[in-house]
Amino acid sequence: MTDITKDAIAPPRSFLSQDAIQLFYRLLAALLICAVLAVLSDSFLSLGNILNVLRQASLTFFIASGLTLVVLTAGLDLSVGANVALSACIAGTVIHKTGSPALGILTGLACGGIVGLLNGIMVTALRIPSFIATYGMLWVLNGLTYWYMAGETLHGFPAGFRQIGSGYLFGLPIPVYLLLVFLGIGTFFAQRTIWGQEIYAIGANPVAARLSGIPVARRLLLVYAVSGTMAGLASIIFLSRLNSAEADIGESLTLPAIAAVLIGGTSLFGGVGTVFGTFIGALILTLVLNGMNLLSVSANWQPLVTGVIVILAVWLDMKTRRRAQ
Amino acid sequence: MKRTLSYMAMPLLMAAAFTTQARADGETIAVFTKNQTNPFFQTVRVGADNMAKTLNAKTLQYIPTKPDSIPEQLSQIEDVVVKKPSAIVFTPVDYKAMVPGVEKINEAKIPVVNITDRSAGGKFLSFVGADDYSLGLETARFLLKTLGGKGNIVIIEGVKGSLTNVDRVRGFNDALKEAPGAKLLASQPGNYQRLQALQVMENLMQSNSQIDGVLAANDAMAVGAIEALDGANRKAQVIGINGTKEAIDAIKSGKLLASGDYNGFAQGCLGTMMAIRSLRNQPVISEIVLKPTVITKDNYQPFDVPLEQRTCPTFEDAGKLSAK
Numbered sequence: 120m121t122d123i124t125k126d127a128i129a130p131p132r133s134f135l136s137q138d139a140i141q142l143f144y145r146l147l148a149a150l151l152i153c154a155v156l157a158v159l160s161d162s163f164l165s166l167g168n169i170l171n172v173l174r175q176a177s178l179t180f181f182i183a184s185g186l187t188l189v190v191l192t193a194g195l196d197l198s199v200g201a202n203v204a205l206s207a208c209i210a211g212t213v214i215h216k217t218g219s220p221a222l223g224i225l226t227g228l229a230c231g232g233i234v235g236l237l238n239g240i241m242v243t244a245l246r247i248p249s250f251i252a253t254y255g256m257l258w259v260l261n262g263l264t265y266w267y268m269a270g271e272t273l274h275g276f277p278a279g280f281r282q283i284g285s286g287y288l289f290g291l292p293i294p295v296y297l298l299l300v301f302l303g304i305g306t307f308f309a310q311r312t313i314w315g316q317e318i319y320a321i322g323a324n325p326v327a328a329r330l331s332g333i334p335v336a337r338r339l340l341l342v343y344a345v346s347g348t349m350a351g352l353a354s355i356i357f358l359s360r361l362n363s364a365e366a367d368i369g370e371s372l373t374l375p376a377i378a379a380v381l382i383g384g385t386s387l388f389g390g391v392g393t394v395f396g397t398f399i400g401a402l403i404l405t406l407v408l409n410g411m412n413l414l415s416v417s418a419n420w421q422p423l424v425t426g427v428i429v430i431l432a433v434w435l436d437m438k439t440r441r442r443a444q
Numbered sequence: 445m446k447r448t449l450s451y452m453a454m455p456l457l458m459a460a461a462f463t464t465q466a467r468a469d470g471e472t473i474a475v476f477t478k479n480q481t482n483p484f485f486q487t488v489r490v491g492a493d494n495m496a497k498t499l500n501a502k503t504l505q506y507i508p509t510k511p512d513s514i515p516e517q518l519s520q521i522e523d524v525v526v527k528k529p530s531a532i533v534f535t536p537v538d539y540k541a542m543v544p545g546v547e548k549i550n551e552a553k554i555p556v557v558n559i560t561d562r563s564a565g566g567k568f569l570s571f572v573g574a575d576d577y578s579l580g581l582e583t584a585r586f587l588l589k590t591l592g593g594k595g596n597i598v599i600i601e602g603v604k605g606s607l608t609n610v611d612r613v614r615g616f617n618d619a620l621k622e623a624p625g626a627k628l629l630a631s632q633p634g635n636y637q638r639l640q641a642l643q644v645m646e647n648l649m650q651s652n653s654q655i656d657g658v659l660a661a662n663d664a665m666a667v668g669a670i671e672a673l674d675g676a677n678r679k680a681q682v683i684g685i686n687g688t689k690e691a692i693d694a695i696k697s698g699k700l701l702a703s704g705d706y707n708g709f710a711q712g713c714l715g716t717m718m719a720i721r722s723l724r725n726q727p728v729i730s731e732i733v734l735k736p737t738v739i740t741k742d743n744y745q746p747f748d749v750p751l752e753q754r755t756c757p758t759f760e761d762a763g764k765l766s767a768k
Contacts (some may be wrong), residue, residue, distance in 0.1 A: 270486030
């Protein structure tokens with residue numbers, strides 16, 4: 120019994136050794152891309168562009184940070200993008216109808232969280248594999264959003280609300296502050312709290328986790344609810360940054376978020392990975408697109424380049440991981 | 445052109461042979477559109493409903509739940525062939541991939557009108573659509589005229605390889621060739637998505653200190669680009685395509701220079717009209733390619749009316765609306 124418990128709790132402790140090496144490689148990859156872009160483009164290293172990249176990476180990061188926890192438990196949440204779309208449309212309507220951004224923000228977060236909770240209930244109480252449960256949820260959410268919006272677009276929000284996504288504070292974009300805050304909270308939660316360690320343990324070995332007294336179902340519920348709430352937060356940032364919402368915004372958000380988690384070194388098999396890695400993953404994806412825009416890479420080649428970089432990043436990760444073992 | 449004329453003549457002859465008021469009304473018209481997300485198709489659907497109501501017929505709307513899904517539209521065609529509506533008004537989600545679907549409709553001998561995107565194959569009794577190339581050409585010409593034929597221009601493209609994008613961007617580029625004073629700085633993909641267009645614009649502003657004009661392949665991307673410009677406190681003349689309500693609002697407030705429109709409402713109206721007329725053995729126009737409208741602050745009023753309150757063109761108008 121004691122050995123199983125030890126095994127189950129072991130992965131987070133190894134963060135300082137093996138995961139630290141993985142993170143180092145990942146940072147190196149990001150820096151390498153930066154170095155290449157700095158040589159090829161004069162404007163890349165300007166302060167404006169660096170802030171630009173951070174702000175663009177933040178939206179993907181918000182979605183991907185919650186998703187990281189889900190993937191750490193060996194689950195997947197395919198509904199995040201659709202959740203962002205529904206939450207944005209509902210939050211946007213509330214702001215339009217009541218004129219209160221605060222009420223809209225609360226509604227957006229609550230909508231995202233409730234969807235996440237429903238995902239969690241399907242995975243725990245109904246024991247539906249997360250891939251299927253959240254894939255089904257993706258359709259349900261799309262259906263609801265398309266029906267609700269009926270081909271219309273919401274646009275035009277109060278200037279104060281717009282500050283969240285577009286404003287600056289002491290020269291830094293506000294989403295960048297939020298990025299730092301959630302990067303801190305996420306890392307602390309995963310690495311330094313009992314709940315965080317239990318999540319790693321569930322992903323590493325769910326049977327051992329249950330036997331060692333971890334309330335697996337309750338933790339899974341929490342993880343899906345957090346993922347949903349982060350999608351709700353992303354919807355608020357989206358609304359205030361773009362000044363609008365429409366039904367089809369989700370489609371282009373899900374896969375980059377999943378890619379950020381995986382490029383960041385979180386294993387689809389669970390138990391291995393960090394929120395900081397996911398941040399680097401989001402950064403790498405953003406850097407690639409930013410670089411291609413700065414260098415005016417032809418629209419024909421952009422999907423190909425993105426694809427190759429994603430494959431290279433994951434392949435390098437697997438290679439270094441094997442060597443480390 | 446000769447072929448078009450002979451097609452046009454055939455229904456005329458048929459109409460002469462029969463009396464004009466041949467069959468009772470109450471027909472059911474199945475209307476196929478590409479998705480529920482693009483406001484353009486909402487205008488098509490409202491136009492179709494409007495015309496059906498005027499002519500005392502019913503519509504059944506078929507829309508893939510997953511936008512532009514080829515398998516889904518194929519299975520909807522299978523359903524419709526079993527249900528046998530009086531006629532079909534059809535927009536293929538993909539102009540090539542849906543040809544086998546159209547052939548199934550043809551085999552079932554259900555009369556079908558092609559609207560919006562021209563199908564690469566199959567037999568249709570009429571085509572009602574617009575020309576994306578001239579839409580791109582005319583909007584870009586308007587931008588260049590406003591800029592006095594010079595300036596630094598950026599193109600934000602839609603989904604690479606989609607028919608609409610290929611033609612619109614070709615139109616943009618041909619208009620740019622007519623203005624030697626204008627310089628194309630970049631042509632980058634925004635995939636018809638607002639967020640992607642915003643980010644592309646933010647990135648392009650980093651490497652280009654002076655951008656005078658933006659040509660976006662749809663309105664959502666145009667508005668995304670405007671948000672990016674506003675965020676950086678920069679100004680440029682921006683063009684969109686589709687004539688959405690959002691674009692009209694932006695034109696009214698002076699943020700958007702213009703939006704190209706090929707009148708989805710009229711496409712829905714006229715497609716349905718042709719289908720019903722053929723059922724009633726009345727003459728049909730075999731091809732209507734609508735002229736693009738460049739909506740600007742001088743002519744936006746007719747477009748600033750809720751869809752439900754718009755009126756369909758008459759059969760006599762249809763001939764005049766055609767560019768050919």
